[in-house]
Amino acid sequence: MNWNELEIRLSVAEDYLSVRHGLQEFKTRFANGKSRDIDVNPIELVLAEILNNIAEHGDHASLPEKICLKWALHKNRFSAEISDAGVEYSPLEKIRAAKKHKDTSFDNLPEGGFGWHIISALCSDIHYRRHGNINILKLQIPV
Amino acid sequence: MEITPDIINNTLILKILATRIDAASAVQFKDLMRSTTDGYSGRVVLDLELVEFIDSSGLGAIVSAYKALVPRNRMDICSTGEVVNTVFRLTRMDSIFAIYEDVEHALNEGELI
Numbered sequence: 001m002n003w004n005e006l007e008i009r010l011s012v013a014e015d016y017l018s019v020r021h022g023l024q025e026f027k028t029r030f031a032n033g034k035s036r037d038i039d040v041n042p043i044e045l046v047l048a049e050i051l052n053n054i055a056e057h058g059d060h061a062s063l064p065e066k067i068c069l070k071w072a073l074h075k076n077r078f079s080a081e082i083s084d085a086g087v088e089y090s091p092l093e094k095i096r097a098a099k100k101h102k103d104t105s106f107d108n109l110p111e112g113g114f115g116w117h118i119i120s121a122l123c124s125d126i127h128y129r130r131h132g133n134i135n136i137l138k139l140q141i142p143v
Numbered sequence: 144m145e146i147t148p149d150i151i152n153n154t155l156i157l158k159i160l161a162t163r164i165d166a167a168s169a170v171q172f173k174d175l176m177r178s179t180t181d182g183y184s185g186r187v188v189l190d191l192e193l194v195e196f197i198d199s200s201g202l203g204a205i206v207s208a209y210k211a212l213v214p215r216n217r218m219d220i221c222s223t224g225e226v227v228n229t230v231f232r233l234t235r236m237d238s239i240f241a242i243y244e245d246v247e248h249a250l251n252e253g254e255l256i
Contacts, residue, residue, distance in 0.1 A: 016167035016200075028170035037213075041226050048198045052166040111207045114234045121233045 004029060008067045010055055019051045019067075026069065034073060036143050043078050044070040044124045046141055054084050054135070062087045077124065078141045083134055091128045091137065095120045144168055146175045151249055155183055158190040164201030172201065176208035184213045188249045192222035197230050206236070217241075221249040223256070 006029065008022035024042055030040055047069070054067055064086035071080040098116040119126070125140040144161035157179060159227065164172050168202070180187060191197075197205075209218040221243040231237040242256050243249035 014166075016165070020163070020165060020167045041229070044196070045198065045226065045229070048165065048196075052198065052200065056166070107209070109206055109210060109239065111203045111210070112199070114202050114230075114236075117234050118199055118230065 002104075003070050003072045004033060006069045008051065008069065009065065010063055010067065013055075013063050015055050016052055019048070019055050022051065022067070022069070023048055026071075029036075030071070030073075037080075038073070043080075043141055043143075046119055046122050046139065047080065048083075049119050050137060050139075053089070053115060054082070054086055057087050057089060067124075073143070076143060078143050079093055080139055082137045082139075085133050086135060088130050088135060090127055091116070091119070144171050144175065146179050148179050151246075154175055154186045154188055154250060155180070156188050156246060156249075158192070159194055163196045163199045164194055164195060164198035165196060166206060169200040169204040172204045173202055173207055176204075177211060180208070180212055184216065187212060187216060188243075188246065189218065189220045190222050190246055190249075191220060191224070192245075193222055194227060196248045197227050199230070199234075202230055202234060202236060206239075209240075219243060219249055221246055228256070 006022065006026055008018055010018055027040055027044060030043070038097050045116065051067055054064065064084040067082060067084045069080065069082050071078065093115045098113050098120070122141055123139045127138045129136050144159070147158045147160060149156045149158070157176070162166065212218060219241040222245050223242055228242070231240065231242065244256050248254065
């Protein structure tokens, strides 16, 4: 299996612009590397949510210098591994919390927390572990 | 990013001149929406024809702009692409916002997509 690798360097807290540039680089390399027509939109959406989440939750002291994105394309699924040395997070708890919020009345309309809804809806598998001070998130997206 | 306002049949049409409403542009989007709709009382339609990509931060910014309108003002959406439709559907925000095929359908309040 051929794994591709891309590093996204974060220079400041909430460095969403670097994430955006990283996604652009990913899309270019993904388009050049794939041998068949695959809709990249769900993949970009999931990666954007995860990468922005990592960039969002590091303050100045705990900001990871870089996020490492590895990916591979299989017959009917896209696999990715995203690792960073930022603060620990727990995706499964976030997903559970996001699914609990069902009140969509105007006053209680949420302005955040949509990301984990999107991730859980588009991914077929999500595995997270903390290894030392490194977060490692593995996921699969049907294609 | 820019927003061009246009009033047609008492409806404020806001065309978003950007290909992305994402985490990198969500704050700018909210600020532009606030300054463009400040004091306006009436229906608002967001024209997303040029928007190719939106993430959860962009969606949150749209919800925030909606909640900042004069209470009970309507905000509808039109001309959405594949990614925008996916995000609204997966987060069930398509049950909060009426989404029309284009500006004409939005003005006529015709069939939803």
